[in-house]
Amino acid sequence: MIREVKDNTLYFDGCSTVELAKKYGTPLYVFSETAIHREFEELNATFVSKYPNTRVAYASKAFCTVAMYRLCQANNACIDVVSGGELYTAMQAGYPAEKIEFNGNNKQPEEIAMALDYGIGRFIVDGLQELTLLEAMCAERGKTANVLFRITPGVKSDSHDYIVTGKKDSKFGIPLDDDVIYPQVKQAIDAAHINFMGFHFHVGSQLFDNGSHLQALDIMLNVVKTVKERFHYDVTELNLGGGFGAVYTTEDRKPYAYFLDPMMERIEAFFKEMGINRPNVVIEPGRSIAAEAGLSLYTVGNIKEIRDVRKYVAVDGGMGDNIRPALYQAVYDGVLANKADVPKDDVATICGKCCESGDILIRDLAMAPAESGDLLAIFSTGAYGYSMASNYNRNRIPAVVFVKEGNDRLVVKRQSYEDILRNEIF
């Protein structure tokens, strides 16, 4: 049990959350190493070991620190980065360059230069402009880049509009119009400094239905077939993106196999019929690895009861450390961690301390009656929480602590006020 209650106190991976709050202060991000390892173990057992020539590239936008990259490396995973900052973090973690894959819809020349100089494994290219730039930068360096094209499959998946990426009207990927995609593929095949490997899609995030992955896959395989027919070219790699849903409140999480088995079945059958070797297959899960492995701890401050309207329980963090509820109405569950056995007889709205009315972390949470000084734990905050944190209102970004079987270690210090002023010239 990663989460358990003992003596009225919430424990996380064997650590008392009350003791963690005393030791490190609040707000605090806490990650269970055991939970992260379990995700990789499931992926290894049901995908990487089951199907030859497959791999997992953790989408590190979900949660990126040196310590997290070290856990990925311990699990023999590749990583997907989308910026110079993530790449730099991976380099500082000593991540093997060939295990790094670079996504992003507007990679900057200096980011591409960093990636080429480090010698990363794959560029997931988002269009012709990027291909042309990459080819020129490779030529200057006498290098060859391994390239996949991110396609826009034009499928709609069932998630919030801000985290749906595969529909036709999207800033991500190359549209599949005949006169757009195929000339670009031809250019990539012919380019002297590009090793064109294949295609990539990512349909969206927080998905519980495999329908849009399967639709996108069929569309991708059709492109593969056309490339074979027109250019006599066999692709060597396919990347199916991430998007596998995590549990925030009461969602019915699906095992990875629910998404991956039917996709692998179609891929195997398709290439058998084509009479060519099945390419490598890569997936890029982020949220499903990090979300449930994290929780956030806050201290309760002011409590405001607005008669006949609602009760607000304010905590010492908010949208600066977790923007998801304000950004796309994400829903969370939580508990008073120091009163974990007390019946949830009250209902309150958990708000942050930022100067925005939208700074609400949880609406109408059933909880034990709160008092100032209580400790609130919000569950499943491991993905897109710390990685999207900001200094809005000049609040400091909280510390990150890893816990494992009763032991804790600080992996990111809480920002200081000096850190906030670090780049100011005065």
Ligand SMILES: Cc1ncc(COP(=O)(O)O)c(C=O)c1O
């Ligand atoms: C290209 C790409 N791959 C992978 C992911 C990870 O998605 P998720 O965290 O839902 O698994 C994203 C998320 O935005 C993405 O854009």
